Amino acid sequence: MLHTTVPAAQRRASLRAALERSRAGGGPLLVPGAFNPLSAMLIDEQNFDGVYVSGAVVAADLGLPDVGLTTATEVAARAGQIARVTSLPVLVDADTGFGGPVNTARTVQAFEDAGVAGLHLEDQVDPKRCGHLTGKAVVGVEEMQTRVAAAVRGRRDPNLVICARTDARAVEGLVPAVERARAYVDAGADMVFVEALECEAEYTVFREALDVPLLANMTEFGRSPLLTAKQLADLGMDVVIYPVTLLRLAMGAAERGLAELRDTGTQAGLVDDMQTRSRLYELLGYPAYAAFDTRLAGYTPQENS
Incomplete structure (x- = not known):
């Protein structure tokens, strides 16, 4: 009633514990995207493992394309509304951090204040665009490492999960994308978001290269095939997001x-x-x-x- 009775710190700790269980063979966490608080309540009631807040969905809800037009304040406000009504851990799309290193650290703290359990940052240039569109560009590896390091420095709760997303598969190819992911983990990322992979074998390459949780994006009408939870479990994925599914259905x-x-x-x-x-x-x-x-x-x- 009114607010969830599960404190944000407890939900962050539960996400960490769930990721450990997944890495130990417990299967991936299934995390649908909510387009508003009411849909988050439905996700919670249906016993999913978490709630995702997609930057693309927040933009669409505002009548905007997913090309970097939303602000950190807008996304944090929606994340807070959603985190308020669910006992599940909430994972949020933080785009490129909404500015330079200090902006990124402030974004992390704003999202912490909103009650989220984790967030992901991507290695696209500003203005970013949807990860399944053509014409993407990525920043240099060192610049993205700085973003990740800034997020880690800004984090106050050590259980807040910092996930690094790489969009390099579609820009530079698979091998450079894997090398980037390793560099982001070295910079402090707790998890890697493998965006826009094109076949099952590519997930296997990432899994064999990295010893951290991996997040797979099962968005419809994109570059990646729509794999089942069982297939993704067999490929070693630890988190599966369905970012726009509910919005598209509605x-x-x-x-x-x-x-x-x-x-x-x-x-x-x-x-x-x-x-x-x-x-x-x-x-x-x-x-x-x-x-x-x-x-x-x-x-x-x-x-x-």
Whole structure:
């Protein structure tokens, strides 16, 4: 009710412990992306391992493309809204750190204050773009190492997971991307985000080269094949994110529904596809609010609503 009862520090510690279990053969953590707090509550209720906050989704929610237009303040605000309502660890996209080394350290602290359990930084140049678009460019290895080191220095809770994302596979090739990942780990990264890999064999190359947790991105309509959790477990991946899946599902349904409403003049044919009032109230926890303050009683929806 109102806020999760699990402190942020405890969720960071639980993410660390979960990553250790994954590295020991426990299978990857499955982490869908939430596009708002309500969808994060659904992810939590469905017993996933964490909640992801995608920079692309935050941008899209603001009506913007994923080309580096959002600010650290906007992303931290959305991350805080989501972290408030879930007991799960929240992993956030920190883009390129939103500036130079000091900006990156400040971003880390702002995200810590928002209650997140981990974040990832990427090695793209500013302005960055979606990792599955063409025309990407990456900074030099030393510059990215500086970003990672700045994030580590800015971190106050040692359990906050700092993940380094490399976009170099699509720019420089597989071998340079692996070499970059090693350098980022040397700079202090706790985990590596292997972006836009093109086949299962490439995941194997990263797994054999690195002894830290690896994150795989199962975004739809991108460069990477959509592998199952079992396949990714066999490839040694430790975290799997589904960053835009819920937003795409919701927007697809909304677009179809609006078209029918426009064409027929009624939503009557759409009702069976809707979340009911009673289900929404259940997800939001109306009974707990009513129990806390009896003046809020009387929320019970009508039958079949």
